[in-house]
Amino acid sequence: MPEIFIDDQRFEFEGNPKVLQFVLDQGLELPFFCYHPSLSIPANCRQCFVEAGTPVFNRETNSYELDENGDRVIRWFPKLMTSCSLEATDGMVIKTHRSSEKVARGQKDTLEFILINHPLDCPICDQAGECPLQIQTYKYGPEGSRFEHKKVHKPKRVQLGPNVVLDAERCINCTRCVRFTDEISKSKQLSIVSRGDKNYPLTAPGTEFDDPYSLNTVDICPVGALTSTDFRFKARVWEMNQTPGIDMTGSKGTNIDLWVRNNLVMRITPRYNPDVNDHWMPDEARKDYRRINENRISRPSIKLDGEQVKTSWNNAMLTFNEETGKVKPSEILVIGSPHASVEDNYVLSKFFNRLGVSDVHFANDIEKGRGDDFLITDDRAPNANGCRFLGFTEHDPAALGKAVSASGVKMVVILGDDLIGRGAFPAEAVQGKFTVFMGTNNCDTSNAANLVVPITCSAEHAASYINEAGRIQRTIPAKETVYTSRRLNLEMSLGRLDHFATKFDNWESDDNKVDCIPAWEFLIRLVQETGGDLTYTSSREIMDEIASAIDTFSGVSFERMDDEYGIPLKKENQPQGKTV
Numbered sequence: 001m002p003e004i005f006i007d008d009q010r011f012e013f014e015g016n017p018k019v020l021q022f023v024l025d026q027g028l029e030l031p032f033f034c035y036h037p038s039l040s041i042p043a044n045c046r047q048c049f050v051e052a053g054t055p056v057f058n059r060e061t062n063s064y065e066l067d068e069n070g071d072r073v074i075r076w077f078p079k080l081m082t083s084c085s086l087e088a089t090d091g092m093v094i095k096t097h098r099s100s101e102k103v104a105r106g107q108k109d110t111l112e113f114i115l116i117n118h119p120l121d122c123p124i125c126d127q128a129g130e131c132p133l134q135i136q137t138y139k140y141g142p143e144g145s146r147f148e149h150k151k152v153h154k155p156k157r158v159q160l161g162p163n164v165v166l167d168a169e170r171c172i173n174c175t176r177c178v179r180f181t182d183e184i185s186k187s188k189q190l191s192i193v194s195r196g197d198k199n200y201p202l203t204a205p206g207t208e209f210d211d212p213y214s215l216n217t218v219d220i221c222p223v224g225a226l227t228s229t230d231f232r233f234k235a236r237v238w239e240m241n242q243t244p245g246i247d248m249t250g251s252k253g254t255n256i257d258l259w260v261r262n263n264l265v266m267r268i269t270p271r272y273n274p275d276v277n278d279h280w281m282p283d284e285a286r287k288d289y290r291r292i293n294e295n296r297i298s299r300p301s302i303k304l305d306g307e308q309v310k311t312s313w314n315n316a317m318l319t320f321n322e323e324t325g326k327v328k329p330s331e332i333l334v335i336g337s338p339h340a341s342v343e344d345n346y347v348l349s350k351f352f353n354r355l356g357v358s359d360v361h362f363a364n365d366i367e368k369g370r371g372d373d374f375l376i377t378d379d380r381a382p383n384a385n386g387c388r389f390l391g392f393t394e395h396d397p398a399a400l401g402k403a404v405s406a407s408g409v410k411m412v413v414i415l416g417d418d419l420i421g422r423g424a425f426p427a428e429a430v431q432g433k434f435t436v437f438m439g440t441n442n443c444d445t446s447n448a449a450n451l452v453v454p455i456t457c458s459a460e461h462a463a464s465y466i467n468e469a470g471r472i473q474r475t476i477p478a479k480e481t482v483y484t485s486r487r488l489n490l491e492m493s494l495g496r497l498d499h500f501a502t503k504f505d506n507w508e509s510d511d512n513k514v515d516c517i518p519a520w521e522f523l524i525r526l527v528q529e530t531g532g533d534l535t536y537t538s539s540r541e542i543m544d545e546i547a548s549a550i551d552t553f554s555g556v557s558f559e560r561m562d563d564e565y566g567i568p569l570k571k572e573n574q575p576q577g578k579t580v
Helices: 019-025 101-115 132-140 176-183 216-220 289-293 313-326 342-354 384-389 397-405 444-448 496-500 519-529 539-549 558-563
Strands: 003-006 009-012 049-055 074-076 092-095 164-166 191-193 200-202 226-228 241-246 255-261 264-270 301-304 307-310 332-335 361-363 393-395 411-415 434-439 451-454 464-466 471-474
Touching: 003 019, 019 092, 049 101, 101 132, 164 200, 176 216, 216 226, 216 264, 264 289, 301 313, 313 434, 313 451, 313 519, 332 342, 332 361, 332 397, 342 384, 342 411, 342 464, 342 519, 342 539, 361 397, 384 393, 384 464, 393 397, 434 444, 471 558
Parallel strands: 003 092, 332 411, 361 393, 411 434, 434 451
Antiparallel strands: 003 009, 049 074, 049 092, 164 226, 191 200, 241 255, 255 264, 301 307, 301 451, 464 471
8 A cells, every 4th residue: 555654654545645635634733724625726825835755766676775774765856845735655755844844944934924914903803713824823933023014905894795894904815715616606706806915805896795605715714804794793712612503494404513602603604514515504504593592482472362471381281281182183283394303393293193193294395496406405494304204294385274274173283383474374274273383483373373382493402303315413402591501411512601601790691591492391291291101301312212113213323423424314214205
């Protein structure tokens, strides 16, 4: 097998890897700015310098030439090489900054040139704390600046588009943003303008940067030149805790990170998954922080004299059980949700099966023409396949509206889907029918319901969702509710402020905690109120039961989902579901 020597350490490799990526794959550190594993390689920044050489091979003797010590004779490249563009070859010898003073000096000199015109904005820059330039300057850069002249000034606070702001003075011309729009989103909206030390990225005159994936350029910018309009000056990275999650705005199952401060989601960024979304996510998915933070249903409510009135959990459970006792199983219409988790839908089905309701329905949420064959899908729901694999009956919204309006239906139970808001049926269709809505946000359906039960959203519970390709993935709670604490839940991450804050500090408040519980927990409480024996203590326990009861989910567990970037469910076991 081919071999390569890096700082006198031998490694074997396959294929034709670039030296920089191979070094990073071995867990070794090598500084760089312009390189990105999913983009082309321009070798702009020159920061990934290494010394490189290859052994001298004697074709006559068919062997490597040796020196007086018996070591291979190495023919070194005359200049430092950019490791991002250098292809590894058999026998190659690499010296990094760890073993070569020449490389260390080259990296320091490169950083000094980059910093000549870079503004000292670190105290006010959004990138501070997660800035590669800042970090590498501390590690590899000069201790001070020898530049005593006036820096070059460029445009600042340029609104490139609805989501991205440019500070051209901070740009180091890595061209990552330009390459992204050329190669990934293919909008080709950005280009480098001007020349020499005055160039920076910009859109063509009269156009705006409205690429539906524009905010990915903020993620990959190695400095603070491109910032998010929504997140700009809102929080420091060390003030937030970072939690992995799944995008809820489509069926792609894009992997995300939720960044939370004071129990509010401050921003959403993509999380790498090679089988789903690579390093990217659409801008629309980032806006989902508003749904998570705003207009939430907190505490149950009951409609009295046409108005929603807050009530206690005990009263909500008593009312629910009383109303189900007044009707026959055939008079109850149970509607699951492609927007709710596998666990919530499963327990909903199991709960009503105990009452004699054999069929659970759901309405798909498809907007034809919305998808782009990349990460945006026609299907707006993150878990339609979950409903199908649980055996629910699928309707288009109009067909479900007819079922709701049927004269034989006297009670309607809706899980986490604003069916009235998305036009499945008008509010008048549920008049005269006792309607229960278990949801996360105030909406048209909650306004029309007789009983509203607040349930946790994807940022507040551990639960699984199945994307359009049949891959089951899960979320981890990022936000606390009134009944949970990140200090007690070992799955929840703790940021710097979380470690040290008390309820008396101005950065810690209970105002942002929603009074809600998971839908499955509410249903379990209903059973326990009537003396039933249906008990679960966690969503992990529910998934274990699903995996043992349904062939499609055989072998699925939270641990495997975490370790394997989600689990593709076997196609031969995937049921087709029932469609109306």
